[in-house]
Amino acid sequence: MRFRTRFNAVGGISDFIEQWRRPTPYRWPILAASFLVSGSLMFWVTQEKYYYPPEQPEVTYITTFAEGRTDEEIRQSNIENQRQKDEREAEQARLLERRRELYKEVGAATGLxxxxxxxxxxxxxxxxxxxxxxxxxxxxxxxxxxxxxxxxxxxx
Structure with missing residues (x-):
């Protein structure tokens, strides 16, 4: 048995033409809806999106230091910053010690x-x-x- 004789499209095509020639009232709207659905699907599937990489930002450096500082000015600035840092650390140590004393007083008052x-x-x-x-x-x-x-x- 040959493959070609088993699957002959002539019968299917003739049945389609016979059904198409029948006078049905919704033939054209159904055909339009079919094309619209399949066309929309094909349009959606075949779209290609390309996202461009973002532009490189333009960096503007802001500095709080003067442009032409001398080494002596830098050294004096470092000394002043270290002095301020030492003062802050001493104040934090004083507050921590005061907090410990208060906790000791509370603990002693509660019988610990x-x-x-x-x-x-x-x-x-x-x-x-x-x-x-x-x-x-x-x-x-x-x-x-x-x-x-x-x-x-x-x-x-």
């Missing part, structure tokens, strides 16, 4: 053993500092050991 709590806090802070020192020693001590061994091998 403030001295034992302070000793425990100091012990915890000392343990944390020692752990951090050991961690840094392990990290940087290995580097120093390696650099010493490389120096020793180079000198030999």
């Amino acid at each position: 053993d403030v001295d034992a709590m302070e000793a425990q806090i100091e012990a915890d802070e000392a343990a944390e500092a020692e752990a951090e020192r050991q961690r840094l020693e392990r990290l940087f001590g290995e580097r120093e050991d390696r650099s010493e061994t490389t120096v020793e091998t180079d000198s030999e």
Whole structure:
């Protein structure tokens, strides 16, 4: 049996023509709706959008320093900034100490053993500092050991 004889389009085309020739009242609106739907779908599918990369911004640098400062002016400015920083840190330390004193007073007024709590806090802070020192020693001590061994091998 041949493939061509099994699937013959002549019968289908003749049936379509016969149905098309029948006088149906909604033939043209249905045909228009069919074209509109399939045309809209094809239009939507075949659109290509291209997004351009954004333009590079124009950078304007704003500086608060004078254009032609001398090294001495820079040094004086650095000294003044360091003085202000030291004053701020001293004020923060003073406020922190005042806060600790107030907490001690409140704790003593409520019947807590403030001295034992302070000793425990100091012990915890000392343990944390020692752990951090050991961690840094392990990290940087290995580097120093390696650099010493490389120096020793180079000198030999």
